Amino acid sequence: MGCVAGVIVKQVPTKPYDGQKTGTSGLRKKTKEFMQENYLANWVQSLFTALGDEVKGQSLGLGGDGRYFGKEAAQIIIKLAAGNGFKRVIVGQNALMATPAASAMIRRRKLYGGLIMSASHNPGGPDADFGIKFNYSSGEPAPERITDKIYGETTKVAVLNMADIPDVDLSKLGSTSFGEFEVVVVDPVEDYLETLRGVFDFPLLRSFLARPDFGLVFDSMHAVTGPYAKRILVQELGAPASCVKDGEPQPDFAGGHPDPNLTYAEELVKIMWSDESPAFGAASDGDGDRNMILGRKFFMNPSDSVAIIAANAQECIPYFKSGLKGVARSMPTSGALDRVASALGLPFFETPTGWKFFGNLMDAGKCSVCGEESFGTGGDHIREKDGIFAVLAWLSILAARNREVPVGGALVGVEQVALEHWKKYGRNFFSRYDYEECSSADAGRMMDHLRGVIAAAQPGDAFGDFKLKLADDFEYTDPIDGSKASKQGLRFIFEDGSRIIFRLSGTGSSGATIRLYIEQYTADPALLTKDAQEALGPIIKVALELSKLAEFTGRTNPTVIT
Template sequence: MEGSPIPVLTVQTAPYEDQRPTGGGGLRRPTGLFESQRNYLPNFVQSVLSSIDLRDRQGCTMVVGSDGRYFSRTAIDVVVQMAAANGIGRLVIGQNGILSTPAVSCIIRKIKAAGGIILTASHCPGGPGGEFGVKFNVANGGGFCLHSCCCNFSSLEWCLLEHFWEVNFPHHHPPLPSIFSCTPFHGTNDFTSVKQLLYLLLFLLILFFMGPYVRRVLCDELGAPANSAINCIPLEDFGGQRPDPNLTYATTLLEAMRGGEYGFGAAFDADGDRYMILGQNGFFVNPSDSLAIIAANLPCIPYFHQIGIRGFGRSMPTSTALDRVAKSMKVPVYETPAGWRWFSNLMDSGRCSLCGEESFGTGSDHIREKDGLWAVLVWLSIMAARKQSVEEIVTEHWTKFGRHYYCRFDYEALDPRTAYFIMRDLEALITDKSFSNQQFAVGNNVYTVLKTDSFEYVDPVDGTVTKRQGLRIIFSDTSRLIFRLSASSNVRATLRIYAESYEKDPSKHNMEPQAVLSPLIAIALKISQIHERTSRKGPTVIT
């Protein structure tokens, strides 16, 4: 029997200028703003719902998930009550509110939902003093930038629901929302061979809220020992740790792997779309290398036997290691701005089968988000097929294709005006004609500038042009320096410097990346004057 209609309230509000999305289209701010500022979260949720055409919105299904961080439960209450008032017919919500970002993308596509709301701040810290965020994924499962929607309304639509887990939405039946226990489908891999590998391989995984997924897939389905997975219980503050899968923050995993007992290690971020791979004795796989190695070993993955390989994608700051693999396979590579939505366009048009970013994200066209657990399963499949360790696979790849020494230097929490002027002055310097062919001598190294630009992207699908996506300096020996302001931070700014140098000679593949890249780093610091202008002595994080 159809439930009784629930009254809809109209609440007056005022826009927040700082909610205009940048980068991937989501909102990421200190949790305190969401708790203390009146209608701060409802304003953004209303902008999400209003971005769906009214005709498509009425009676549609949406997916809601979170990474379990502090304030998620309160935020889900708000999303449900506003969705009810805005005509959404059904909400599919993760059990205990938890769904990973790749799982949300998977479910949207699987059930043909109108979109999904993901409550996450990704790799940023949780808890009352941490950060909170909201993302909106559209019907293809990929992210969406709301642009001007956030500041174009003055009221909110709201239903007052006290027990939303059991309520009937207005004029809809059956009861809504649905509670959905989900682990993402990863049928692209050969689980039989991975099972055989796991009987022989000791491995360790450091998790945050990804614990339920890993326990279900790797432990229950594939037989990995339960004690190989740590940090499995979702916590609102992630146990006081920062859920960022890199060598700076995943120190527990790094130290465990350095002991030599384990042959494989992996770490995930809070919403499960980023990952890090470590081999025995703490052997680190640079994420740019990981993407290139996966591309070179796609024949090990049954999924790609079926669909073929249409093309590869990488963000502009990601190293060009993927390009060398693509050239050997005669497969096109698309160089995009940072942000997954550019890859979604390519995949929807059938141009891209595998893509990734240097920020520890890799995915394929099975969904429209990067997928950390999928990438780990791919690595295990490659190891099972080749019967080699992580280090052996990586070093053989370098021998065949050469090694791309690569590092990223993050200067976090900068004054936004200072960061803006550093980038403005740097752009004026490197794009001046006098900078072309300039030589920089650092020790015994001489670097000649071949090309400089402010990167712009012309989307091959719809022809849209996106400008000012980072500053590039390319040298005659193919070395690169890239400067970019991050668009995913909160009210403080993050300036990133990327350095890359190619080495073909296998006898020079065992050097420390920072030692190899130190001349390039010296050039970057000299021309940007970032230490002098920020009073910093060095970067916050090096990856």
């Protein structure tokens, strides 16, 4: 028993749990694992121990995507923050806060950092997934130098510094004090909204959304962006309330899978492929950092989306009116952004998967727009991928393109914007096959087989009709801090620029997710509108044959195709 800043602190004995290794997006496990005695508390205490005395007297942000166990987890975190010397916790009302909003709050309020309770696009509920991650003072996900320390502490944690204070009513806005420790419950939208006001031309967007010949639908998938869409799209920009689909956050996302893709956002896809479809459709994921953009009967591939946003940013988004500092993409993302960078003379960076790599570039003033093929797009207004930012960026492009189009005229839509872009830059046909919850051992054997193929491969070797230029396991040296990342994905790059990439995802809570990425470029105007799966058919066949994926895993079909 001790006392910190007027608060009694209990020294609660505990024992380590195996496997609390923090991945690229924090710690993700099954909800019932997190609900074990002291499981969450062990990780949070290990984080605070790893950070050391520098947390004392600091302010910490807190929020989450509203999934099952989030409210209970918030109370545990608040008590540990008080017990470890934080002066203040600023938490979203009802423990809600979208991931990009948490990054915005950390930056605007100059917080020490923040904890985000989310498993992102993974399902929620007592039998599904939970997660937690720490974002640092610039609002970016914690770097490996911190996550490695956290893991080290989880292997030996023995005592929890738990403040002896009651639970705080997180449903009411305002401040509650215990001695010198304070809990401030805030509107989870406000800081984020103020940040977005400094990025976009809200009067232009309000005028555009008021057009009677333009309609939109935003699918929140019963996740955290419901309140954000209602406040921003409806209240601020004047869109009809009916444009927000499934806008009430649910602890289990109403039994759905809050991943904005063509498979899990099936209801939105049906709306956008109907004869009565609105002009624009969008969806976001569990914690609001991912996005999917749709036009009428048209899917905007995320790799193309970030390239088109970058190509139009200076003209259409006031925040970028002085030009972009640079652009970046994750290695598996298609080369569409590379072509924009080359044409505009912009610095370009290819990074491993993980937003923290973009954060380093942004903090150094080298990157303004970035993206990942996994439906993540962002800018340097914050340090996280940002689903609503991507939606507003696309609405800004459409508003600019239609400024001179009279009501009732032929509106320029998402598909036309894409086609004009492809005519200028060419098209990188791209697809990703996800094989979810494979046996980790089987997936590992397949990857070992592929490493053997790479070791034996030589430039000029034939893989079907494709000739090899390079085969490797992607490595990255951060140009800002010199840190190195290895084994980031197995690449087969061919002489015509086509690529096949294999990765094991680190965002699931169990088993292994094999991700297969396939890409092929064309500048032939006659081929630009060809169906991507049809265009990629020959190289997909090569990928499946060289990997022996079905042989190793027994899986003949992917769970998701994007």
